[in-house]
Amino acid sequence: MTVLILTVPEDVTADLVVAALHERAVPVVRLDPAGLPGDVSMSAEYVRGDVHGFLSVQERLVSMSSLRSVWVRRPGAPGAGAARRSEQSEWLTAEAERALYGALRCVSAPWMNHPAAAEQARYKPWQLFTAHRAGFAVPATLITTFPQAAREFAEQHPELVVKSVSGTHPGKPPMVLPTTVVPPDPDFSSVSAGPTLLQEYVRKTADIRLTCVGARQFAAAKKAGPDQVDGRFGSPEDAQWYPVEPPARITRAVRDYMDRAGLAYGAFDFAEDGDGTWWFLECNQSGQFGFVELATGQPITAAIADWLARDGS
Numbered sequence: 001m002t003v004l005i006l007t008v009p010e011d012v013t014a015d016l017v018v019a020a021l022h023e024r025a026v027p028v029v030r031l032d033p034a035g036l037p038g039d040v041s042m043s044a045e046y047v048r049g050d051v052h053g054f055l056s057v058q059e060r061l062v063s064m065s066s067l068r069s070v071w072v073r074r075p076g077a078p079g080a081g082a083a084r085r086s087e088q089s090e091w092l093t094a095e096a097e098r099a100l101y102g103a104l105r106c107v108s109a110p111w112m113n114h115p116a117a118a119e120q121a122r123y124k125p126w127q128l129f130t131a132h133r134a135g136f137a138v139p140a141t142l143i144t145t146f147p148q149a150a151r152e153f154a155e156q157h158p159e160l161v162v163k164s165v166s167g168t169h170p171g172k173p174p175m176v177l178p179t180t181v182v183p184p185d186p187d188f189s190s191v192s193a194g195p196t197l198l199q200e201y202v203r204k205t206a207d208i209r210l211t212c213v214g215a216r217q218f219a220a221a222k223k224a225g226p227d228q229v230d231g232r233f234g235s236p237e238d239a240q241w242y243p244v245e246p247p248a249r250i251t252r253a254v255r256d257y258m259d260r261a262g263l264a265y266g267a268f269d270f271a272e273d274g275d276g277t278w279w280f281l282e283c284n285q286s287g288q289f290g291f292v293e294l295a296t297g298q299p300i301t302a303a304i305a306d307w308l309a310r311d312g313s
Helices: 012-023 089-104 115-121 124-134 147-156 188-193 248-261 290-296 300-309
Strands: 002-007 028-031 040-047 050-057 060-063 067-074 141-144 160-163 196-200 204-213 216-223 242-244 265-273 278-284
Touching: 002 012, 012 028, 012 067, 012 290, 012 300, 028 050, 040 089, 067 300, 115 124, 115 248, 124 141, 124 248, 124 278, 141 147, 147 188, 147 196, 204 248, 204 300, 216 248, 216 290, 216 300, 242 290, 248 265, 248 278, 290 300
Parallel strands: 002 028, 002 067
Antiparallel strands: 040 050, 050 060, 141 196, 160 196, 204 216, 204 265, 216 242, 265 278
16 A cells, blocks of 8 residues: 655655655655646546546556555646646646546545645635634634724724735745734725735744644744744744643644544644733644754654554555
8 A cells, every 4th residue: 555645846844754654664656746747647547437547657656546645745736847838738737637636536545635625724714713613712803805894803902913814925936924013003995905814913922833643733832032923033043942732722622623624734823822822823734844843853754654654544
């Protein structure tokens, strides 16, 4: 039985998991969907209710029915490689995506994470909705194009931050947009130009990253600087990630969230305030974990390899 890993060629994080699977003597096929057609080939036959599918990459051929598990790490868009040379690039990309993922969805192997669940989990409004129901503390949030709604929200919550709903700016390469404090007496007229996410500002003492792999949870903290807003920017120079034990209510809420989302892997970000409350910020269904493992020694790579290689998959 073979583990299939879908990711780009230059992915150090995937390299770690591949090495761990090799240590477990588990066969692995790694491919980038962007190579279909070209470096990656596929075939799927549907006759009288039977399905027979095959994938080929670098002269390796694997039957889809022999897949132990599928890890969707950071794959390129199917057809993207060939599409750059094609006048019908949008059509070819759509054809390759439907063919590859449509065939793979017919297999019984477990996914980390299933494309349908992963797509839903990317939506920030859905994350906030699900986090509330899972039992997390969630900062008051408004997503709006109504300037008046923004003004009224600011009156109720005087300290606010503004965030991107999607998380990145569509540049080449994409740019990360930092979370920013809304200044006093803001002019909200520009809210009508596009959906704006306003959220109650949590004055935090630490950033928390909790990585969930199946039933296992690994939490780490990094002290926040005075008035620090975005944990990706402005941390004290000596701030290092260190392992922490999540509160029982967080452990329960994470399990509930993962069940509701249908995820096998999730990287949760929290802001811990002075009272010790962990405020939910987001859950990245494909978030990085290597930097946490390197700093804390937490065996996240091993946990992923164990999940992918588990018996009965």
